Every structure is written in structure tokens, then in C-alpha cells.
Amino acid sequence: MKDIYILGIESSCDETSVAIVKNGTEDIATVISSQIDIHKTYGGVVPEIASRHHVKNITIVLEECLAKANMKMEDIDAIAITYGPGLIGSLLIGLEAAKTLSFIYKKPLIPVHHIAGHIYANSLVHELKFPLLAVVVSGGHTEIIEMKEHYKFNKIGQTLDDAIGECYDKVARVIGLEYPGGPKIDKLAAVGKVTYKLPVPLKDDSYNFSFSGLKSAVINLVHNEEQRGNKIIKEDLAASFQNTAIEAIICKVKKAIINNNIKSVILAGGVAANNALREAMTKLATELNVELSIPPMKYCTDNATMIAAAGYYAYKDGRIADLNLNSKSQDSLK
Amino acid sequence: MKILYIDTSSSYLYSAIISDTEVITEIKENLGHTLSEKALPKIVSMFSDNKIDPEEINKIIVVDGPGSFTGIRIGITIAKVYSWALNIPITTISALEAMALSIADSKIHIPLIDARRNYVYAAIYDSKMKAILKPQHIKITELQEKIKNLNEEYEIITNDELSMFETKEEYNPNILKIVQTFKNKKSLTPHAVNPNYLKLTEAEEKNN
Numbered sequence: 001m002k003d004i005y006i007l008g009i010e011s012s013c014d015e016t017s018v019a020i021v022k023n024g025t026e027d028i029a030t031v032i033s034s035q036i037d038i039h040k041t042y043g044g045v046v047p048e049i050a051s052r053h054h055v056k057n058i059t060i061v062l063e064e065c066l067a068k069a070n071m072k073m074e075d076i077d078a079i080a081i082t083y084g085p086g087l088i089g090s091l092l093i094g095l096e097a098a099k100t101l102s103f104i105y106k107k108p109l110i111p112v113h114h115i116a117g118h119i120y121a122n123s124l125v126h127e128l129k130f131p132l133l134a135v136v137v138s139g140g141h142t143e144i145i146e147m148k149e150h151y152k153f154n155k156i157g158q159t160l161d162d163a164i165g166e167c168y169d170k171v172a173r174v175i176g177l178e179y180p181g182g183p184k185i186d187k188l189a190a191v192g193k194v195t196y197k198l199p200v201p202l203k204d205d206s207y208n209f210s211f212s213g214l215k216s217a218v219i220n221l222v223h224n225e226e227q228r229g230n231k232i233i234k235e236d237l238a239a240s241f242q243n244t245a246i247e248a249i250i251c252k253v254k255k256a257i258i259n260n261n262i263k264s265v266i267l268a269g270g271v272a273a274n275n276a277l278r279e280a281m282t283k284l285a286t287e288l289n290v291e292l293s294i295p296p297m298k299y300c301t302d303n304a305t306m307i308a309a310a311g312y313y314a315y316k317d318g319r320i321a322d323l324n325l326n327s328k329s330q331d332s333l334k
Numbered sequence: 335m336k337i338l339y340i341d342t343s344s345s346y347l348y349s350a351i352i353s354d355t356e357v358i359t360e361i362k363e364n365l366g367h368t369l370s371e372k373a374l375p376k377i378v379s380m381f382s383d384n385k386i387d388p389e390e391i392n393k394i395i396v397v398d399g400p401g402s403f404t405g406i407r408i409g410i411t412i413a414k415v416y417s418w419a420l421n422i423p424i425t426t427i428s429a430l431e432a433m434a435l436s437i438a439d440s441k442i443h444i445p446l447i448d449a450r451r452n453y454v455y456a457a458i459y460d461s462k463m464k465a466i467l468k469p470q471h472i473k474i475t476e477l478q479e480k481i482k483n484l485n486e487e488y489e490i491i492t493n494d495e496l497s498m499f500e501t502k503e504e505y506n507p508n509i510l511k512i513v514q515t516f517k518n519k520k521s522l523t524p525h526a527v528n529p530n531y532l533k534l535t536e537a538e539e540k541n542n
Contacts, residue, residue: 041541048403048535055407059418059524073419089404092370096411099374104388104419323378326371 006315007065007076007101008308011094012086012114013140014039014050016057017304018065020076024312027124029069030298030305033057036180043179044169051089058097065304073105080311082304083111083321084328085140091327099323110311111321114302115141115333116153118268120310121299129264129291135253137277138269139165139182142249144207144256145333151310151317153333156260157207157252164245165271167211171218171241175234186274189242192235196221198244200251207252214244246280253281257288264291273300337513338391338416340377342409343401343429344447344493347373350509351380351391357510359384373408391422395516398426400455400469400532401447407529414524423521427512428530430457430469433491435515436508441487442466445505448494455532458484463515471533474498 003022010017019030035053039045066072081098084091102109118141119134134145142159162170165182172181177188198217202210218241225232257265267281278294285292299306336358341348347369350360359380365372381388396413399406410426417424433445440461447455452474458467458481467480478498481488493505534542 042537046535046537049537051403051407052529052531052535055411055414056528058411059414062415062418063525089407092404093407093411095370096374096408097415100412100415101419103374103378104416323375324371 004077004312004315005071005075006078006080006110006308006311008080008112008304008311009094009098010082010117010302010304010307011054011058011090012082012084013090013302014045015302016054016061016093017302018061019304019308020065020069020071021124021305021308021312024120024309025123027305028071029065030303031061031065031068032303033061040179043173045087047087047089050087051093054090054093058093062097073101076105076107078108078110078311078315080110080112080308080314081325082114082117082307083325084331085114086329088327088329091329095325095327099325103323108315108320109323109325110314110319111325112307112310112314113331113333115143115145116151116310116314117306119145119266120313121268121295121306122266122293123309124299124305125295126293128266131260131262132264132266133253133256133260133262134266134268135249135281136269137164137249137267137271139163139169141269142209142211144253146256146260146262151313155333156256157209159209159211160202161210161212162215164209164211164249165269167215167245168271170215174219174222175232175237182271183273185238185242186276188235188238189276192233192237192239194240194243195233195236196240198240200244200247202248203251207256209248209252211245211248214241214248242276246277249277250280250284254284254288257290262290264293266293268295270301273297335392336386336390337393337395337517339395339509339513340409340413341397341429341432341507342369342373343397343399343406345369345402345405346493347376348507348509349377349380350513351384351386352510352513358386360509362507369405370408374412377412388416389420391420393517393521394422394424395513396424396426396527397429397432398528398530399429400449400471400530401429403529403531406531410527410529414527417527418524424524424527425516425519425521426527426530427516427519428457428469430455431463432507432512433505434459434463435512436505437489437491437503438508439489441489442484444481444488444490446490446492446494446496446499448496449533454496469532
């Protein structure tokens with residue numbers, strides 16, 4: 001069978017990335033231009049600034065990726081593009097670039113949902129086995145997706161308010177940690193003890209999540225302690241918060257695995273880089289005797305490699321867009 | 335010699351393919367909120383309808399602003415990726431220059447783009463297209479002062495409401511004239527082709 005090379009482009013938030021993936025599984029070349037240091041000054045991603053950097057970077061990143069792969073655009077079979085969800089101004093840079101390349105080189109244009117990308121980051125490390133459960137945790141998403149075959153997504157649970165990563169960043173700010181605070185909480189928690197009492201959110205029968213209540217509980221706790229003149233022990237608060245947040249994820253995932261007769265679970269999204277979550281998921285998988293796949297750290301944050309990997313399966317599924325394709329800031333995974 | 339012209343700095347798509355002496359094909363269409371979706375396919379239709387290959391273009395002239403931030407980026411991204419892919423010389427011009435050039439009279443030309451909150455993007459050009467006031471983001475009252483001090487007849491060109499300016503010429507780009515004026519302007523590497531917003535982002539302004 002002929003090898004299929006997909007060029008992926010990702011620009012949904014603050015990373016401009018281009019990658020080439022062979023047959024949906026082999027990372028040939030990946031280039032990521034991150035703006036994290038730029039947005040740090042502002043305590044979070046500023047959409048207009050992100051868009052301005054994407055347009056500056058796009059051709060540079062394209063050129064570096066092709067040079068790294070030692071390939072030409074003519075060698076590419078199709079172009080995969082993150083059409084959404086994400087910051088609209090940022091998404092549009094990748095989209096217009098992909099459409100222009102599709103026109104010039106007469107290559108099929110494949111629209112990829114950002115979350116499909118995070119799920120398929122796992123196919124870069126090993127083959128996906130169905131029926132599987134994808135646990136997607138990031139700054140913008142907290143979802144449980146059931147898949148019976150390639151590129152067929154069935155969302156069975158999601159956050160009703162904040163995403164888990166968003167909650168981490170907000171709690172980090174309350175504790176006084178610099179943006180992005182999520183990874184810093186994970187580090188602090190590792191040396192702290194669970195001493196503060198926080199409510200486990202949304203203990204119901206659904207597979208849904210809620211994190212805004214937990215965030216408020218942390219903020220209230222900090223205010224109350226301050227008013228009483230008590231010093232917050234940051235390590236312990238981080239450990240207590242992390243323990244509760246992960247407990248909220250694990251109890252829903254456990255139920256979903258049991259009820260849906262799941263054989264294999266994959267963790268995806270930026271928060272998949274969280275050590276405590278990785279440990280808890282590993283423990284759960286062992287307990288329930290299911291296979292667990294966690295992407296390596298480099299594929300957890302936003303990258304075009306995962307978009308190109310997902311793009312391969314979308315291409316096989318016949319999902320080809322015409323040049324009228326538009327970006328969408330919000331769209332459900334179908 | 336074929337030159338591709340692209341301006342998406344407003345809600346309009348102004349695009350054309352120009353030969354040495356004539357317009358082969360052009361589009362002047364208000365795409366409103368569908369600009370991001372329709373700009374590229376509309377440009378592509380100029381090629382397909384006239385059986386022109388993308389490789390046949392010898393130069394790209396793209397408007398780099400000022401105007402709608404998102405709009406500018408759409409045209410710039412298309413143009414710089416096109417130029418990068420096929421190694422085609424590319425150059426940028428200001429939307430205000432394009433506006434001033436499109437009016438055929440010998441007066442002073444004052445192109446205006448609404449920048450909201452009592453500001454405009456503006457420039458003042460004499461009859462020889464020499465900038466008396468360089469393209470800038472300027473408070474309307476300040477610009478009105480500058481206009482008052484002009485001792486010659488002038489013409490205001492704008493497609494925006496801007497009711498404080500009574501007599502205005504509507505902007506209808508003379509793309510042939512614009513392209514002929516700038517076709518020998520120095521080319522840039524596509525990596526260096528970037529929007530010229532003439533304004534910092536709000537977050538940057540607050541931080542300053």
C-alpha cells in the first residue's frame with residue numbers, strides 16, 4: 001500500500017504548529033512556535049496578540065517543517081487543518097494558509113476538530129483499540145468520548161461550566177502562581193498534604209463534570225483563612241485541590257468504563273501532562289483491567305502532529321472540505 | 335507579466351489579476367462577515383474562470399492595513415503563503431495609499447478609515463501622492479485641526495459613515511492604477527510580509 005503523508009496545521013490558541021505525519025502514526029517532522037512567554041506578561045492568552053503572532057510565524061513554521069522532513073509540498077497527499085474550536089482570530093490564520101496551499105498544490109483539504117487531534121495524539125504512540133473511552137482534559141475541554149471505531153465519536157459526558165485546565169489556572173492565580181499555573185499546582189501538590197476540606201463536585205449519575213463550584217470553594221477558603229489571620233499553606237492547598245479535582249474525573253471515568261464495557265482508555269489534552277492524573281488513571285486502569293494509553297508530554301500540549309494524525313483517519317473516512325471551509329470558535333465533535 | 339492584487343482590509347474583497355496594461359479580472363464585493371470563508375474561493379474563481387494557473391503570477395501586491403485587524407490578516411496570510419509556496423515576489427501597500435490613488439483629481443487627498451472611539455486611520459497626500467501626513471491612528475478632532483490648516487482644496491475619501499465630515503468621496507478602488515503605481519516597488523521576503531495595524535492591541539496599550 002502507498003504511504004500517505006499528511007501535512008497538519010494547528011493555530012487554535014497560542015501555538016503555531018506545522019507537522020508531517022506518515023500513515024497517521026509516524027511523526028516525520030513537527031515544528032511548534034509557542035507564544036507562552038509573550039502571554040505570560042498578561043496572565044493569560046490575549047486573543048488579538050495571539051492572532052498577530054500567528055500571521056507573523058506561519059510561513060516560517062511551514063518552511064522549517066518541510067526542511068526538517070526534507071520534503072516538498074508536492075510530496076504531501078493532503079492538508080489537515082484545525083477548523084475549530086478555539087480562538088477565532090487564531091484559527092483563521094491556519095485556515096487561510098491551509099486553503100491557499102490546497103488551492104496552489106491541488107491537495108485535498110481535511111477539516112479536523114481540535115479534540116479529535118488530542119485523541120489521535122495517542123495513535124502516534126500505539127494503535128487505538130476499540131471500543132475505547134477518550135478522556136479529554138485541557139484548558140478548554142473536559143469531556144468523555146466513547147469510540148466504537150475510527151473517527152466515530154460519541155460524547156457521553158462533558159463539563160457543564162469551566163474546563164479542568166481553566167480551573168487549575170484560576171486556582172493557581174488565587175494561590176499566587178504565575179501563568180500558566182496548572183503545571184505549577186501539580187508540582188506544589190507533590191510536596192503537600194491533603195489537609196483542606198473541599199467538596200467533590202457533581203456527584204451524580206451522569207458522566208458530566210462541574211469545576212466552577214470547586215474553584216469558588218478554593219477562593220472562599222483562601223478568603224476565610226486570610227480573614228481569620230491564618231496563613232495558607234500553599235503546598236497543602238494545592239494538594240487538597242488537586243486531590244478533589246482528580247477524584248471528580250476518576251469517579252466519572254470509572255463509571256463510564258464499567259457501564260460501557262470499555263477495553264481501552266486514552267487520556268488526551270494538555271492536562272494529560274498532569275502527573276497526579278496520570279497516576280490516578282494508571283491505578284484505575286489496573287483496578288478495572290483495561291488498557292491505558294497516555295500520550296508522551298510533547299503531544300499533550302497543542303501541536304500539529306496530532307492534527308495530521310487525526311487528519312489521516314478523517315481522510316480515510318472521506319472527510320474532505322472545499323475552499324469555502326470556515327473556522328468555528330465552537331463546534332461539537334462529530 | 336501578471337500581477338495579483340489582494341485587499342481584505344475592510345469587509346470588502348478587492349482583488350484583481352492585472353496584465354501590463356489591463357485588468358484581466360477583478361472582484362469588488364462586500365463580503366461582510368463571510369470574508370474569512372469566501373475571500374479565498376472568490377480569488378480562486380478569478381483563476382479558474384480565466385484559465386490562469388497560480389504559477390503564472392509574477393508578482394503579488396497586498397494591502398497590509400490599516401483597517402479591520404482580522405480582515406487584514408486574511409489577505410496577508412493568503413498573499414504571504416502564496417508568495418512563499420511559489421517563490422513569487424511580493425510587496426505591500428497601505429490601504430490609505432490605495433484610497434488616495436483611486437480618485438482622479440489634482441486636489442489634496444485625505445483617505446479615512448473609521449477606527450472607532452473617536453479615532454480614524456488617516457493620511458493626507460498632496461496631488462503628487464507625497465504624504466503631508468503619514469498614515470496613522472489619529473483622534474478625529476486632531477485631524478480636523480490639521481485639515482483646517484490646509485491652504486488648498488481637498489477631497490475626503492472613505493467608505494465609512496463618519497458624519498462629522500460632510501463632503502466625502504466614496505472609495506471605489508482603481509486597481510489598475512494602484513498596481514501600475516506600485517508594480518516596481520521593492521519586493522519583500524514572504525516571512526517579512528506582515529500587517530501594519532498602525533495601532534497596538536488594547537492589552538499592549540494598557541501595559542505601556
